[in-house]
Amino acid sequence: xxxxxxxxxxxxxxxxxxxxxxxxxLTGTLAPNWRQVxxxxxxxxxxxxxxxxxDMCQEQQSSHNRLCGQADELGYFExxxxxxxxxxMPTSLVLNLLGLVVAALGVRCWQREPRHLLAGVAGLVLxxxxxxSLMPASWYxxxxxxxxxxxxxxxxxxxxxxxxxxxxxxxxxxxLALTLSFHxxxxxx
Numbered sequence: 001x002x003x004x005x006x007x008x009x010x011x012x013x014x015x016x017x018x019x020x021x022x023x024x025x026l027t028g029t030l031a032p033n034w035r036q037v038x039x040x041x042x043x044x045x046x047x048x049x050x051x052x053x054x055d056m057c058q059e060q061q062s063s064h065n066r067l068c069g070q071a072d073e074l075g076y077f078e079x080x081x082x083x084x085x086x087x088x089m090p091t092s093l094v095l096n097l098l099g100l101v102v103a104a105l106g107v108r109c110w111q112r113e114p115r116h117l118l119a120g121v122a123g124l125v126l127x128x129x130x131x132x133s134l135m136p137a138s139w140y141x142x143x144x145x146x147x148x149x150x151x152x153x154x155x156x157x158x159x160x161x162x163x164x165x166x167x168x169x170x171x172x173x174x175x176l177a178l179t180l181s182f183h184x185x186x187x188x189x
Contacts, residue, residue: 010180011107011119017174018103018126022096024167025133029089032057032068033158035144040153051076051147052160053085053136074148081143085136089164092133096171099125103178116184123178130171137164 028034032052040047046061049070056070076082099122106118140147145155 007107007114008181008184010177011103011114014119014123014126014174014178015100015103015107017170017177018096018100021130021167021170021172021174022093022100024163024170025089025096026093026167028133028137028160028162028164028167029053029093031160031163033160034085034140034164035147035161036156036158037149038154038156040150049153050158052158053082053089053140074150076148079143079147081136081140081147085140088132088136092129092168092171095125095129095132099123099129099175106178106181114181116181119178119181123175123181125175126171126178127175130168130173130175133164133171134168137161137168141165 030052032055033050034053035051037049037051038047039045040049044060048059048061050057050059055068056072056076057066057068058070059066072078102125103119103122106115106120106122108114140161141157144157149155
């Protein structure tokens, strides 16, 4: 009886969820919208300030005129949650890419049998990658209203932060799915 050539479902799940997580985390990392500041005193009512971890943009809602590279007069970028996010988000992205390369070598859909140990190691790396992006997103959310903003303005969560959360969760789930490959290694021993 020949061994099955089908790739295990958990491996396929890992290889689908992790690249999706990578794209969401990449967008969340690069797009300047972790927090939106609106109703800023002495400013136009339709002005919105978008703050990311690398840049700040302001946009007039009525005309959609957008200007990035705004001056950081309140020391927003010097805040620890922003500083930590600037370090951990790129680290997470690099780990995710590394994990995906290892996963591709481990799953090897074109071979008769996947390399379960390699796929499991990739799962651990991808799981760690998800944790590394979840930590700054969670901390930033916790500190969202404590980070400097013009007095009397309204603060809301921006889409980049939401995408970072979703990406992190997909990476964690995909990584966990791939770590199930270790079970196969144990069965073989």
